[in-house]
Amino acid sequence: MSSAGSKPALVASSSAASKRQAANSPGGHVDKRGRTQSNDEDDDEGNDTQPVSTRAWLSPILPSRNELITSPDDLATLLATLPGAEARVPDPQLTITRARHSIDSLLDRSETEASITAALERFIEAVRERSTERSRYPIALLAALPGCGKTRMCLEVMDRIVPAFCSQRHIPSLCLFLNFNSDAASTWRSYEESARHPQHAIARRLLQSYYGGAEITTNRDISVNAALSLIRRTEARRQQVLEQRLHIFIAMDGATRLVGAHVAPQFQEPDHAGLSLEQANRRFWKQALTDLQVACRSFTTPTWMLVAGTMSSALKQAVTNSRFFVLPVPLSPLRAVYAARLLDIADPKAPSSRLLPWRVNSKLMARIDQAAGLPRTLLHIIDPTTFLDTRSSVSIDDATLERVVRDGVQGSIMQHDSDFLESEALLIYRKQAPVFHPDISRVERPTTAPANLVMAAMMSTLHKLQGPDPNKAFDLWQSWEAFCAIITNLRILSAIAAHPNSEYVQVTNLFPGSTSSRLPEFFVNASAWRDYSEDNPDRRNQPVDGRVCLTPAGYTGVDSWCTVYVKDNNGEYTPATLALQAKLDQVEDCVPLSTQIEYIEKAQLNCPSSTTIVALLTTARMDKFDPSDVPPNAFILPRQGYKEFVACFELIADNVWAYNPHLSSIPRLASQFYGKGTTLAQARAIAEVVNASQSLDPKKQFRTIRDLRTYLEKHARVPNSGFTIQSIPKDAVLGWPYADDLVMEDSSITR
Incomplete structure (x- = not known):
């Protein structure tokens, strides 16, 4: 990028400029089958492919479209009349510099950088060769969790990666950073944005980015084509290159805000009333970004765009359903080794009131573990005065709570839940497998009236599964006992919620990943579980109906227990004891089956019921054994079943015995x-x-x-x-x- 020069003329009086703009604006293209298609190719439904101008001409109910500023000359004239016109000069680098965070180092981003560099190479090659293969110059999609570093990555791409890439290849370039929440001028205000033409939300931010963050305030709605064309023309003159040679790179951060935004009635397209809710939620995106997405495909307006937003299937669908080939860019939470490097950078800048270094501060380390590698959360932990939004609560209704817990204990989060959970930073992906963020205590029910006792119990139990309490000093390893009891409670409550009218509910797959031989079918008294008071002690000296409780400290052979029921030959329900033994004194050594059988027999001897079902949850490495050799009425969880047992709570389970x-x-x-x-x-x-x-x-x-x-x-x-x-x-x-x-x-x- 060249440095800012003298202020260029904002009004072009020559008719040649208008003709050149008409020639450079991509008016259509020929697809692989030789058919001419319009630029408005963001086809949600597969049949809406008429050019915008044609649909406007055919529809008399859209006169407001004529009010859009579509000419760069008209836009230049308007800008010259707005307040601050004399001081407004191109300075896109200022926008990027102001948005940079105080922590300059980006860590654990080699995969992300490699993916973006490959996308840039593909884009440049496609423009140079005038390739008709659209997949060779995709829009890049950077979808990730809140606080994972999307904004920082966008800024790094625009400030370092793209300039270096273009400089090495002698490519004239311009970098623009668009955001929807970085400052007062760019913050997304749903009511105000939805009252304007959807394109204005993008066009205004393009201009603000180009002019160093200068606010553009006007009652007129500006089209994306007018803004982008004026920017291209102005910058080409500054750099003294042809407009067709200027490569524009745009990073759009916080793009998820465009998904689901409301399109005002006067700007709705003729087919809007017939859209499904899912299609209507994408229509603002379509109307706002179609022209910008098309510019990314024209040879005469070489443009590359990086779209960033929270990891949302709706965002991915909005982009990919536009029939543009999109390159997903990976951006994951920091691996622990890189989290350590970030903490080493940030810790010396922390408030002086905290005297202990992070490595030896047990309370701080518990919270660092709970951050699960999210950079913004890690920085908030080091300095609690920053990034206060990382602790914001998340409201979840009972129907969603039931689905989330059911899917969570089964280890298979469904798509309709993952969209919400990911956008709220409650769900992350570890090697492409969904796992709950440890800080799930942020989840709240919007109301408890009318009281749903099962859901209230489920929420209370879920909060207990948040991992170690940073304010309590205890050996994290010993929390495995509590974890096993709590996740078993969640599995039973989930089964009861699925059978709201049953008196006795059969519980199956209570200990996934475990091995057993001969087991009776066992049930729980649903009314006792629904009515169990949370005021009851967590530790009980006898197994009780309604909850898996820890045994008293020092009790031998059993760590937690509850009352379950088995059917006798007459179909009567008779009480039995479900006993959990959660042993973590074996980690690296292999254990023979005979040793595990001794633990099972010891637990059975120390239970008051004549029928005792024992779950030995050791996570020990075990010698190979025949499942038929496992004693009746017993489960054994070997290490290879650990991940299946902890399901989507792997981060929490890892925490409690780190x-x-x-x-x-x-x-x-x-x-x-x-x-x-x-x-x-x-x-x-x-x-x-x-x-x-x-x-x-x-x-x-x-x-x-x-x-x-x-x-x-x-x-x-x-x-x-x-x-x-x-x-x-x-x-x-x-x-x-x-x-x-x-x-x-x-x-x-x-x-």
Whole structure:
């Protein structure tokens, strides 16, 4: 981009300019089958392909379209009469600079940059070769969670990636950044925007971006073609190049606001009344962006567009249903290793009132884990005075709550739910699998009247599943017991909600991923579960109807239990005990089936009922065994079934038993290190050394696995250390998510 020069003339009196504009405006094209099609090719329904001008001429009910400023000359004349005309000069870089965030570093974005660079290369090649293959110069779609870095990525593309790309190839370029919430001039106000022609929302922001954020206030509606043509003409003169050679790059952030916006009656197209709700929700998008999308396909107006918005199927559908080939651009939450690097950048700038560095601050680390790699949330945690919207509550009605919990415990979020959940940052994707964000306590019911007891119980239980409480100091590992009880409660409540009129409800697939041999069909007393008071204690010394409760502290053999019912030969429901044993003292070692059977028998002996069904939820690595050898009335969850059991709550489950050399207790550290090549005694000795190293001094903290290994090797040489260099576990065992080693980028505790 060239620097801003002297103010150009805003009014072109020559008729040649108008003729050139008419020639450069893409009036149509020939498709692959040789048919001439109009530019208005954003065809929601597959039959709305008449040119805009033709439909306006045929329809006498749309006189307001004639009020649109469609000529760049008329637009230049208007701009010259608006307040501030003398001070208004082209300065698109100023718009980008003002919008940049205080944290300059973009981390974990190599995949995103590679995808965008490939799209730019395809676009330039297609323009140069005048390719008729539309898929070679797509619009790029950057759809991601709120707080994932979309705005920052858009700015980086416009400020660094595109200028460098074009400079290397000697391509004259112009970068424009459009937003709908960055400042007072660009903020989206639904009522005001919907009262204007849909194109005006885009045209006004194009002009504001080009003129350095200068506000464009006018009662006249401006067309996209008029704004884009005037910008192209003005910038081509500034750079002293032909208009056809100027490549315009546009990043549109916050584009989801256009989806579902209302089109005022005077601007509606003739077929609007017959549209379905889904089609009507896309019509504002269609009318606002058709001309801009078409400009991206014309050889005489080389334009490339990056559309960014919250990860929404509606946004994807709005773009892809326009029959333009769109390139999805990946933008995921930060992996833990890059979250650590971002925190290292931001932590020194944090308020001085927080004295503990983030690595050794247990309360802070719990919240960092709950951020699940969302950059904006991580920055808010470091400095709570910033990005306050990351803690905003989300209202969810009972019907949606029931579907979300049902799908969540089954591990298969449906499309109609994912659209809402993703846009509210409640759902993220881990290796293309949907998982709930740990901070689901933000979910609220809009009302509790009339009271729906099952939904009230479900919401209360869901809030308990938010992961570790940052304000309580306890070993996160021990929370596995509570997690198992809570997710079992959710599965039972979900079954009851699906059978609102049943007295007894059969519960199936209560422990997905587990192995069993012979099990009775068992039921729950639905009325007891509906009427169970949340005021009852979470721990009970006897199993009760209505909730899976933890056993008293120190109780042997059982961690949580409840009363269920089995049918006898006469069809009568007789009480039985469902006992959960959630053991996490085995992590890296393989366990024989005989050991697990001992745990099951111990649980059965410590239950008061003559019939006890035991679920042994250990996540241990197990030797191969025959499922038929599992005792009757028992479930065993081996490690390979872990992901299926935790379903969409994987981030929360991982949280509650995370290993961290800076914070974990000696027993948790020992269980991590114990395994092949390391005896239990050696693992305990290594754990004691690591625990003794836990320091508040950042210089003594482990940033990498290499740091930890070097420290252990040094102590292994000390006489009577209790372990040798050879007994130190391999990197895959020593590593923790926030270790700044590339080897840890794709690791997981369930590997």
